[in-house]
Amino acid sequence: MIGADGQVRRLRVSGVGRNLTNGESDLSNDWITLYATTRTVSELAGRPGVTSLSLRLRDDSRAAAERTIAAVRDELRARTAFTAFDDLPTIQEPGGYPGKEGFESLASLLGIITVLALVSALVLVSNTMTTLIGEQTGEIASMKAIGARRRDIRRLYLRTALILGVLGALVGVVLGIALANLVVGYFASLFFGIEARLSVSAPVVILSLLLGIAGPPLAALPAIRRATRLPLNEALSATGSAVGGQGRLDAMLRRLGGIPRSAQIGLRSLGRRKRRNLATVLQVAIAVATLLGLLSIGTGVGETTRQWFDDNHYAIWVQSVQSRAFAADAEAVSGSTEGVREVQSWLQNRVRVEGRDAEALGLPAQPLMDTRIREGRWHTEADVAGGARVAVLGPSLARVTGKGVGDRIRVVTGNGPSTFRVIGITENQTDNGGALFLPLTALQEVLGAPGAVNNQWITTTSDEHRAIDRVTTRVEDALTATGEQVGTLVTYDLREKQVAANGQITTAITVLGLLIVAISMVALINTITMSVLERTREIGMLRSVGARAKDVRRIFATEGIAVAVAGWLVGVPLGYALARALGWAVGQSVGIDVTFVFPITYVALALIGTVALALLVMLAPLRRAVRLRPGDALRTG
Secondary structure, three states: OEOOOOOEOOOOOOOOOOOOOOOOOOOOOOOOOOOOOHHHHHHHHOOOOOOOOOOOOOOOOHHHHHHHHHHHHHHHHHHOOOOOOOOOOOOOOOOOOOOHHHHHHHHHHHHHHHHHHHHHHHHHHHHHHHHHHHHOHHHHHHHHHOOOOHHHHHHHHHHHHHHHHHHHHHHHHHHHHHHHHHHHHHHHHHHHOOOOOOOOOHHHHHHHHHHHHHHHHHHHHHHHHHHHOOOHHHHHHOOOOOOOOOOHHHHHHHOOOOOOHHHHHHHHHHHOOHHHHHHHHHHHHHHHHHHHHHHHHHHHHHHHHHHHHHHEOOOEEEEEHHHOOOOOOHHHHHHOOOOEEEEEEEEEEEEEEOOEEEEEEEEOOOOOEOOOEEEEOOOOHHHHHHOOOEEEEOHHHHHHHOOOOOOEEEEEEOOEEEEEEEEEEEOOOHHHHOEEEEEHHHHHHHOOOOOOOOEEEEEEOOOOHHHHHHHHHHHHHHHHHOOOOEEEEEHHHHHHHHHHHHHHHHHHHHHHHHHHHHHHHHHHHHHHHHHHHHOHHHHHHHHHOOOOHHHHHHHHHHHHHHHHHHHHHHHHHHHHHHHHHHHHHHHHHHOOOOOOOOOHHHHHHHHHHHHHHHHHHOHHHHHHHHOOOHHHHHHOO
16 A cells, blocks of 8 residues: 555455445545554554544434534534534434435335336236136036036136235245345445345235235136126137127228238237237236336436536546645646646535535536526626625425525534525536535635635546546646645546446346336237137138138237237337336436436337237247147137
8 A cells, every 4th residue: 555655555454344334336436445443544644633533322313413513513622623524524314324315216216117017917917817717618617507606616716816826926935035135236236335145024025925915816806707707608609718799899990901811800809809908908018118218217317427427527526535625735736737737626515405415515606517507697706706605506405495596595514504595506417416506715714714625627638538547647646745635536437437337227127127028928928829719710710711820820910919019009108107207206316307318219119129029929829829720620619
C-alpha cells in the first residue's frame, strides 16, 4: 500500500470481511475499502485522530437521535477544537440497511411480475382442467349412464385438482427457494459484492403452499361446473368433448374468402370454443404485455442514465476522502497539471431538507452540467457573489417535499438549520433527482466554512479515453504530493459501468418475465391439443375425402397462429399501460423520473416472437393431428 507520504508499506491480510460498513460495491466510489486498526490508518494517512464517530443509542427513535446529535455537537465544541460536522450525521433508521431502498424498489417490480405470473398460472390451470375434462368426456358419460350424480363428478375432479395442486405446490416451493436465493445472490453480488447465504422465509413458504394447494381447485371450478352440467346425450355423442354451437362469429368466418379452404376451417373453429380461446388469448396477451413492459422500463432506465451523463460536461470528478475540504491551492495544483483544460471547484454536503435526507451541492452560476430548469430559474452570478439563500430542487426532492417556486424550505446542516427560498425546479437526475442545488457561497456560509470546497470537475484537452486516463493519474499524483487524499471518477468509465449494471438488472428481471411467456405457451399447447381431441372425427372425415397431412396441419396451425396474433393485439395496449405503471412505480420507489420509451420496434419484435413461439410449441399437437389414421379417427368417440 502507498501511504499519503508516498511511502510503500506491506500489510498482512488477516481476514476477509462479509457485508461490512462501506464495503458495498458502489459504482459512484471508484475505490476499494480495507479495514485496519486506527493506528495503521493514521500512519497511512500521515495524520493522527479520527474522521468519524459511530454511536449506538439507547433510544433509537428519530427525535432521540436528533437530540443526541445536538448534545454531541455541543460537547465536542466545548472540549475540542471541533467547529462543525463536515456532513450532517447519518441516522440509521431501525431495521434499515445500506441499499434498502434499491432492494425495495426491485422487490416492488418483482411483485408486479409475481402477480402477472400468478394470474397467468391460474388461467393455465383452468385451461388444463378443461383439456383434462375434454379428454374424459366419454368417462363422464359412462359415469352418468350408471347413475353418478353431479356432486360425485364434482368431487372427483376437485380431488384431482387438489392432488395436482399439492404436488405442484411441493415441487414449486423447492424450485422457488432455489430461484429466490439465486436472484438474491445475484443482486447481493451486484450491489454489495458479497455472497448471500441460503435463507428461507417461513411466511413466504406457507403462503406459497396455500396458494399452490388452493389455487388449482378454485381455477378448475368453471371447467368442473361445465362437466357436471353436460347432458348425457351430448356427452355420449361427443368426440372427446362437446363440439359447441354455431354462433354469429362462426357464420361470419364461414363467409371469409380469398384464403385457402383449410385456413378458413381453422379460423372457423375459433368460434366453437370462445371461452377457452379467450382464456388463451388472455394468457398470450399477459405474456406480450409483460415483455413489452419490461423492455420499455429497461430501455427507459438506460435512456435516463445516458441522459444524466450527457448532462455532465466534465471528464474527471475528483472527490476528497471523508468530504474533507481541499487546501486553498488544490484548484491551482489540478489546473496546472498537463492535459487539464478547466477545473471547477464546488462543495457537496449531506443535509436534511424538510425532514428528509438529501445531498446539497454548492455550485457556481455556470456549472459544468446542464441545469435543465423545468420551472423558475438557476442562481445567477449575483446570487453566488452575495451568498443568496436561494435553492433549486431536483424533481424527486420537489415531489416528496411538495415545495415549488417561491416557497421557503428548511435546510438542516451539520452547523444547524437555515431557510432558503426556492427559485427553480430542475429535471436534472443527480442523486436520483433528490439533490438540492445552492449557490456555492451560500452553502459555505451556512456550514460555517467560507471558501471550502471538496469536489473538482475537470475537463481535459483531449476526449480520447487513454489521454483522460493519463490526466487522471497525473492529477491524483499531483494532489497526493501536496497531502490531499482523493478519489477520482472517470466519466466515460463510470458511464459504461452504470449502463452495464442497469443492463444486468434489466436482463435478470426480463428472464424472470420469460416465465410468464413459458406459461402462456403451455396454454397454447393445451388449446391446440384440445382442438385436435374435439375434432378427431372431423379429421378422419377430411382425410377420407382426400385432405393431405399438410392441409390438416394448416387447419390447426391457422387456429393457433390466430389465437397468438389475437393475444398480441390485446397485449400491445396492455403492455403500454404496464410500461407506464412500471415507470411510475420505479420513479416512486427510487426517485428517478424514468424516461418513457415504447419503441414500435418492440411491438414488431413481440409479434415475430409470439408467432415463432406459437409455431414451435404447436409442433407436438400438430404431429398428433396429421398422424391420425382416417379409420381410427372415424371410430373415435
